[in-house]
Amino acid sequence: MKRITINQIYKKCNLINKIINIYGWIKNRRHSKSGISFIDIYDGSCSNIIQGIVKKNIINYNEVLKLTIGCSVNIIGVLILSHGKNQKYEIKINTIKVLGWIDSPNEYPISSKNNTLEFLRSIPHLRPRTNLIGSITRIRNNIFYSIHNFLQKKNYFWIPTPIITSLNSEGAGSMFHVSTLNKNQDNKDNNIHFIKKNFFGKKTFLTVSGQLTAEAYACAMTKVYTFGPTFRAENSNTTRHLSEFWMLEIEEAFSTLTDIIKLSNNIIKYIIKNILKNCNLELEFLYNKIDKNIFLRLENFLNSKITIIEYNDAIKILLKSKTYFKNSINFGIDLCSEHEKYLVNNYFNAPIFVINYPKNLKAFYMRLNNDHNTVAAMDFLVPNIGEIIGGSEREERKNFLKKRIVDLGLNKKDYLWYIDLRRYGSVPHSGFGLGFERLVSFITGIKNVKDVAPFPRTVNNVLC
Known part of the structure; x- marks a missing residue:
């Protein structure tokens, strides 16, 4: 089945009551005593998330109960209009496949909702x-x-x-030196003999x-x-x-x-x-x-x-x-x-x-x-x-x-x-x-x- 993005769901009006196939990551999970789990999924295609409803009769419901923020999943289900506050659609999930778990969920840096910009700079990959x-x-x-x-x-x-350039376009300011010479050779910057051994045969810089x-x-x-x-x-x-x-x-x-x-x-x-x-x-x-x-x-x-x-x-x-x-x-x-x-x-x-x-x-x-x-x-x-x-x-x-x-x-x-x-x-x-x-x-x-x-x-x- 063709994959669809959350952004496409919100842009198209002809998907209601149709089976859809989405991939994404868990943003949140809530479990009710009645044996139903609610999971929020995002895929990065837009700012919206979409809620999925999982009933306990699904084959791998035990896995659903173990889902934490950041786990990656593939979901197939029926798109319906939502009666919930601040959400337009939700998915009645038929099947859910966990693609990737979070190692040590308590240590996952993105779990907190209140991470500062300064902290986020220390984890640019996440x-x-x-x-x-x-x-x-x-x-x-x-x-x-x-x-x-x-x-x-x-x-x-x-x-x-x-x-890579040999010129300083601004005529001033510091530039990053690009060289294939080793450190000791590089220190002999003013020695034309060594400069000519450089890859381009002259001093070169990042532009x-x-x-x-x-x-x-x-x-x-x-x-x-x-x-x-x-x-x-x-x-x-x-x-x-x-x-x-x-x-x-x-x-x-x-x-x-x-x-x-x-x-x-x-x-x-x-x-x-x-x-x-x-x-x-x-x-x-x-x-x-x-x-x-x-x-x-x-x-x-x-x-x-x-x-x-x-x-x-x-x-x-x-x-x-x-x-x-x-x-x-x-x-x-x-x-x-x-x-x-x-x-x-x-x-x-x-x-x-x-x-x-x-x-x-x-x-x-x-x-x-x-x-x-x-x-x-x-x-x-x-x-x-x-x-x-x-x-x-x-x-x-x-x-x-x-x-x-x-x-x-x-x-x-x-x-x-x-x-x-x-x-x-x-x-x-x-x-x-x-x-x-x-x-x-x-x-x-x-x-x-x-x-x-x-x-x-x-x-x-x-x-x-």
């Missing part, structure tokens, strides 16, 4: 079995699909960019961004994006940082800062609309357990207008604020998380774009403005999170780009191919990067990105 992580994962999946759907409809081409290589395709195919894992070896143990995270990066030829601001706003609103449409059960669960403002917050975002402020104006607002900040405010500083949150949570109470940052705060590839002190850059800040998108016009003028590379002390030889893009039919172009886990945090209301990444990698922490 936490998908919880309602919370299951709901987050289904929302994450829908966000992922929505991104591709939006961009494909807009005629963007997906480009898989390299994970911090796919932007530069995506630009190469944008300068040939106009509209492209890359979406994959990126890596930062930064000692930042905060609620917003991971050492391995996913990033959407869009590059578009013949576009300006204004264009990518509109695109950033549109893609986030498209994603949120899809989540509200397709993940209502998950949002209801998060509303009850995590964030009473989740629906209002998402609707407010959809109704918000684009607000754009200059970096200098953002600093002026912060200087006039009577709020105490741990990080001091002055012109030329990079905005910290507390500054960003004040702007979006307290001052504007809305998402904002901050534009035209001092050039010393931004990467070498950003286009220099006419004042020669700032670059045509933008950060998209959203309530409770701060920055989720960073982008800019790219410097398409060869001489300006070469000067920035030299001024920042970068090795010009490493970027010759990138400069070639300006030598041969250079065009104005722009792009941005969206931190995927931060977006998931914003939508779900989960405060720590470690709780929305399936297997989070952070400093001193690699489990599984």
Whole structure:
């Protein structure tokens, strides 16, 4: 008999009084004195569980009495409408087969209904079995699909960019070194003889961004994006940082800062609309357990207008604020998380774009403005999170780009191919990067990105 999911049961109306075949795990079991057991089953396909009714005349009823939370089962029975509170359907079970038992049920970590997020981080291989992580994962999946759907409809081409690279796309920050040399050879980092013995014959790293290589395709195919894992070896143990995270990066030829601001706003609103449409059960669960403002917050975002402020104006607002900040405010500083949150949570109470940052705060590839002190850059800040998108016009003028590379002390030889893009039919172009886990945090209301990444990698922490 064909297997059906619980999600399919709730979506189809033509299964009542029909025999169905489902697989799943036990969420709860209750036994009545009248010789009937009630078992709650989930299969991860949706937030719903379905109740099964088992009578004592079933052949293996003794096994049913031994079922505990987490046991895996296969059930065949008749689907009926339920008269129970808060449940639409239930199954009159004809046969039940136990596929997997729980060793030492008293020690099973997921048995407790009150496990904290901190505890669940210590068991990343088991936490998908919880309602919370299951709901987050289904929302994450829908966000992922929505991104591709939006961009494909807009005629963007997906480009898989390299994970192993010889370049630091950001021009700063720590990178993970990829090497086939042993530890002692690796320590002779500056010895060209040893470097050439490396697998690629040069220093290589895990990518911090796919932007530069995506630009190469944008300068040939106009509209492209890359979406994959990126890596930062930064000692930042905060609620917003991971050492391995996913990033959407869009590059578009013949576009300006204004264009990518509109695109950033549109893609986030498209994603949120899809989540509200397709993940209502998950949002209801998060509303009850995590964030009473989740629906209002998402609707407010959809109704918000684009607000754009200059970096200098953002600093002026912060200087006039009577709020105490741990990080001091002055012109030329990079905005910290507390500054960003004040702007979006307290001052504007809305998402904002901050534009035209001092050039010393931004990467070498950003286009220099006419004042020669700032670059045509933008950060998209959203309530409770701060920055989720960073982008800019790219410097398409060869001489300006070469000067920035030299001024920042970068090795010009490493970027010759990138400069070639300006030598041969250079065009104005722009792009941005969206931190995927931060977006998931914003939508779900989960405060720590470690709780929305399936297997989070952070400093001193690699489990599984």
